[in-house]
Amino acid sequence: MKKSKRYASLSTKVEKNKLYSLDDAVKLVKEMANTKFDETIEVAMNLNLDTKKADQQLRGAIVLPNGTGKKQTVLVLAKGEQAKAAKESGADFVGDNDMIEKIEKENWFSYDVIIATPEMMPSLGKIGKLLGPKGLMPNPKTGTVTMDIAKAVTDTKMGKVEYRTDSFGNIHGIIGKASFEEAKLVENLRTFVEAILKVRPASVKGSYIKNVSISSTMGPGVKIDLNSFDK
Numbered sequence: 001m002k003k004s005k006r007y008a009s010l011s012t013k014v015e016k017n018k019l020y021s022l023d024d025a026v027k028l029v030k031e032m033a034n035t036k037f038d039e040t041i042e043v044a045m046n047l048n049l050d051t052k053k054a055d056q057q058l059r060g061a062i063v064l065p066n067g068t069g070k071k072q073t074v075l076v077l078a079k080g081e082q083a084k085a086a087k088e089s090g091a092d093f094v095g096d097n098d099m100i101e102k103i104e105k106e107n108w109f110s111y112d113v114i115i116a117t118p119e120m121m122p123s124l125g126k127i128g129k130l131l132g133p134k135g136l137m138p139n140p141k142t143g144t145v146t147m148d149i150a151k152a153v154t155d156t157k158m159g160k161v162e163y164r165t166d167s168f169g170n171i172h173g174i175i176g177k178a179s180f181e182e183a184k185l186v187e188n189l190r191t192f193v194e195a196i197l198k199v200r201p202a203s204v205k206g207s208y209i210k211n212v213s214i215s216s217t218m219g220p221g222v223k224i225d226l227n228s229f230d231k
Helices: 005-011 022-032 080-088 097-106 118-125 128-134 149-159 182-198 226-230
Strands: 040-047 059-063 074-077 093-095 113-116 160-164 170-177 209-216 222-224
Touching: 022 182, 022 209, 022 222, 022 226, 040 182, 059 149, 059 182, 074 080, 074 097, 074 149, 080 093, 080 149, 093 097, 097 118, 097 128, 113 118, 113 149, 118 128, 149 160, 160 170, 160 182, 170 182, 182 209, 182 226, 209 226, 222 226
Parallel strands: 074 093, 074 113
Antiparallel strands: 040 170, 040 209, 059 160, 209 222
């Protein structure tokens, strides 16, 4: 893929093979995020995982202390008291089989996240082919299949990000927007990396994290010195 002149120009600001400190990396990425829109800042982690082994396929969710800068529209599928709790917690849409029918018949996707109670999952499973490819299928590992609907809605609205390993052992995640203060991006990044460290599979031998880099939507990646996370 041919990179733009702007990208090539920005790439010259990143020293090849240099591992930047956490603070310097965030500062540099913010400086390079100079497009007209508020670019998203992402982290990419390459982990020493054998994803053919079930216990080394990581999936979960992290609540970032400073949010993601993105407003999440939430659909809750629940009945009775759980539906009531969803409305009180600020869910954008609440329903049960009527909403599942709407998705199926109208191809309705005006939301970013679906949270469901376990009792709704058999009905939801029937439209798994619609939701799966869009990454919308609720999952207990990410806290989107739960009996604690109120907490799930609140966490999502606060800035919960989901993660999962790809077949190469990489994890990608959003840590905020270019408009965030440096300190807030650093805090979000630390929280993300610490959460991944906590779920290190017991079967992993040797070093667990190979490298960590951050980038903005339109900018090049900046590699971070792993020692920065020990401070």
